[in-house]
Amino acid sequence: MTQQFPRFQPGKAAIFSGAGQPFRLVEGEVPPIGKGEILVRNRYTTICGSDVHTYCGHRKEPGEVVLGHEIVGEVLWFDPETSMEDYKGNPVQIGDRIVWSIFAVPAHTAPPRPDMPQKSDGLFKYGHAPAIHNDIFNGGLANYCVLRANTAFLKISADIPLKVAATISCAHATVAGGLRIAGEIKGKKVMIFGAGLLGLSCGAMCRQAGASWIGLVDNDNTRLQWGTKFGADEGYLFSNYPDQHTKPWPDADIVFDMTGNADAMNAGIGLLALGGCAVWIGAVFPSKPVQINAEQVVRKLLTIRGLHNYNYDDFVNAALFVENNYRKYPFEELVEKEFKLHEVETAFGFANREKPVRVGIEIS
């Protein structure tokens, strides 16, 4: 008994055409869903810092896009003759709650390195793809999303609050990648620059991974106060660095930079103990160069590692981390204000003006 592709209600998508231009809420038909693809009903999208950068014109998209890549949704349809499994091999049914990787590697494309699928040629990225014709359902600011074949997606528990689940596929997965390249965390002293969602997630993940001490640095005291709820032992105002008047900042075995600020990256390297490792994640925009004292890097046997996006293992680890810990750390509270899809203009204005950790878009 072959099931026909059902007729779905037309969907809505908020089209972004460029900085300074208002979002346009457009309606469109659900396109046919091909083999290996999944039609998802988006349930919730959080606005990532990079979405706000795009909104402000600090980074450019190629034409019109449907922004939003921190998304959680429900499986609405896939070819019923396919036995669909998630990335971990769990069978998937219509109605299952899922999150998916921000990128999809094109079919028959080998990643440039096995551990870096996110750098494959011709990579497709949700929330960054051109919104054209009937292909507008490829981002979070829409009520549908069509998952391409080869998209790593994971079934998650419906108990995880939507606003927390949405952040798995960007913030938490990237942080999981940071921990992977930092090496062993257990027993290590960790300093985290930047107390946004990445920094706070990093605090919690390092705490769960057995760090012996965790410090958090930011320019904003309100954000630093979040720190203690997310595993941090101490918070430091960056404006006090270097501070001759109070005790010196402690050494760290591992420093994470979520800021992309050259002065913060410099300061981080200065804190590293013998054999220490600096993980740079935040520097995804042009900035002044980081001035590195190479003699210090050599004599202290330091490591500096950059990370952009994440790989499949990181995504799996992030989902596992959130599933195991969403009750322990109040990630829900970091979505400081919620809007509906038709309020997207107001939501971005708020995000840009008030700098909340996250703004959420409920999609109904």
Place this chain on the structure above:
Amino acid sequence: MTQQFPRFQPGKAAIFSGAGQPFRLVEGEVPPIGKGEILVRNRYTTICGSDVHTYCGHRKEPGEVVLGHEIVGEVLWFDPETSMEDYKGNPVQIGDRIVWSIFAVPAHTAPPRPDMPQKSDGLFKYGHAPAIHNDIFNGGLANYCVLRANTAFLKISADIPLKVAATISCAHATVAGGLRIAGEIKGKKVMIFGAGLLGLSCGAMCRQAGASWIGLVDNDNTRLQWGTKFGADEGYLFSNYPDQHTKPWPDADIVFDMTGNADAMNAGIGLLALGGCAVWIGAVFPSKPVQINAEQVVRKLLTIRGLHNYNYDDFVNAALFVENNYRKYPFEELVEKEFKLHEVETAFGFANREKPVRVGIEIS
């Protein structure tokens, strides 16, 4: 039958008192050799670049020293009631040819990290220790050396030319450490900045480790010409970088810096392919900062790692590399001129003026 400590001929040592002051050749009695110590008859010492730096006053020693830490010698005596074994557990006899680590960790001292014994508190370094009273036999520019307990030493074949064996304990061991932290070499494209002994050894080691392509960069064409004999596929004059007129320099998966030159380190990072790793070894002196484009490090997922000296595994691997390959690569030819111990002043003058890859001191 307890063997008494025999009387040895008094020894000679060339004392260095500071830049601009002539070496003094002094004579001294052999001190009593304690349990776990070894009296070595030095056979050959090569003058390392860092010795020349000290000679010129670019780096300072604490008082008078016997320079020279690239040394090969013969076991002359140890407590006959001790069953002496080298670092690999091979039994050692009087008369055996040995090389030893440039450092000795004090007894009952735990290294700060298991993989970094060279950074232990109170570390003793041959060729860098104060030459005082009857403790002048602790460097290469003398005809004896007293090996402290806890010195990692290795028995080596007497077939290895002395001038090649001498360089195991500094140049080759450091390069072996560089390969260790660079990760997998097999199939990788490698660019090496600096065609001195470290760079040439690195070329040969990477060739043996299965690199798919090896480039060598230097300011000196003569040195670049050595490259092809030491595994390099191509040589590049650094003065031609960046060269708009000829083909662009190729990307590299791994870049080694043996120069300590900030411009070279910058250029090296610029050549790195996705996921590439820069290993910095040369920057053991103050220099202008290296200007790092952090966005490039992040988006290309690059790694930068510093190395100072080496650990025991590196020392073992270096000795193995030399033993297996001294016939394949003409390391002998890199010791461009030889002197006797009493000609040490002339030797350093020559080394400083003519910049040979190495100058050798035959010790008889």
